[in-house]
Amino acid sequence: MSAPAGTPCLEVRGISKTFRDGGQTVRALEDVSFAAWPGEFITIIGPSGSGKSTLFNVITGLAEPDAGEIVLACDVARDRAGRVGYMPQRDLLLPWRTVLNNVILGPELDGRSRREARRRARELLPLFGLDGFADAFPDALSGGMRQRAALLRTFLTDREVLLLDEPFGALDALTRRELQRWLLGVWERFRKTILFITHDVEEAVYLADRVLVFSARPGRIVKELRVDLPRPRQTISLLSEDLRRLEAELMIALEAASGGAR
Amino acid sequence: MGQANARPRRASARLLTDVARAVILTAVAVVVLAFFASGVLQLAIEVRAQENLALDTIFPSVSAVRGAWEAHRDRLLEEHIPETLWETLAGLAMATVLGVTIAALMDFSRVLRWLLYPLLVVSQTIPIFAIAILLILIFGFGSGPKITVVVLFCFFPVALNTFSGLQSADPELLSLLRAMGASARQVWTKARLPAAMPSFFAGLRIAATYSVVGAIFGEYITAQRGLGVFLKRSYSSFRLDQAYLAILLTAALSLLLVLLVNLVERLALRWYYTSRRASWRGPGIY
């Protein structure tokens, strides 16, 4: 939305990653570079298999890149584990923990007070649509609720940068719409920097300040689309002219990007 | 997109492995059937040879068994059952600790897994009878050897099941914890251990089933008290009504113990049973 100012809180510099799997090599990422400024909402879209999840694994420190580096809050981060909030594609709630005990996992792993974390979590449960479900086990929740619980867990890590990997990918269209609108509200309240992977063009445009388009394997950034729509966007018409124009532009870029794979 | 890349094997090689597999499976089936038939035949021959045995000595009436209970109730309740129960519970508790420790060690390092796994299996192939006599020679006639026999009976299912439970933790979940900055210890206590609990209880249930039999086995060799001695004395005086009583009591104790394990499991794994409430009615039926 606004022009980048100050220093970025996350810089991805020339990341390449190749998997060697038996005799086969898969080039997942090739020379990916971008920066995220504080409070920015960046969506990442690309054909499946274009290395988007791999990029998140590199940023979180689960995978080491073959080339390039990740800069977090201005220092080259070698030990990156736990420095960003991460929500993987599957919600991965712990089935043996109640919702409340699931969402405080971040503070608990940090060694912060559990009592304090629970108090904060309880306050936020209504905002995350989980009021009255504090003591329920995850298996009792609907898909949308599980996703919101996983999001609350990610927000409660209190990290500046949050990586969300297709959080709404498995939901039906209606629930997804609702959650997108809701997520924007939450994001505006918490002012986090969000990297959000999606394969949905409308979602990518609706949420983002900037959209990064990945090419088919090996993943490269082939287009960067700035979304200058005003915020808050919760009430924006889905048929808005500007929205449609940007979606069309993105669709064209995406088709060109995945052309090689078809 | 993702292209399948299994290298095409030559058709002749594939045919050969198919034929080999068919031959092996047929051979195994034939061998199993042959032993089954010869076993059944042997039983039939021996049953026919026993025709003249008095049935009411082998199967005493219910009232005879109840009579035995009335006659021995005080000694059974005050001496034999408490002794057997104490040996059983002590042995089962020690087996649980030992089994979980072994499982944790095997989970902890690949080298330990390589070293411990064969030892575990071998420990189950040694005739426990031989070990029990050895233990009594070493430690005398007290409860110690019996407790040890219970441990030998019981630690194996606990160790094996807990180990496979520890290994079953969702790798993506472990990755998530690591990405969140969890230490190795935290990954273990927050994910691997809780994930292993259902398997642990499955192992414990098997152990509980064996444990009473283990204690009685130990007592049978030599002891002053316990259901095992009671059983042995019954046989040596040819009191089959007493023997049946001992067998019934053993079964009752075993069943009670299994029910106790189920109860503890229900309480400890509330998440497991609530989540499967709709679709699954597992062993925790009580």
Ligand SMILES: Nc1ncnc2c1ncn2[C@@H]1O[C@H](COP(=O)(O)OP(=O)(O)O)[C@@H](O)[C@H]1O
């Ligand atoms: N651990 C791994 N080992 C081998 N290949 C992998 C591994 N992780 C991902 N890949 C491969 O890298 C490519 C990119 O995967 P991924 O990052 O999951 O794509 P996306 O999230 O964009 O759909 C895929 O072809 C995938 O098969």
Ligand SMILES: [Mg+2]
């Ligand atoms: Mg992915």
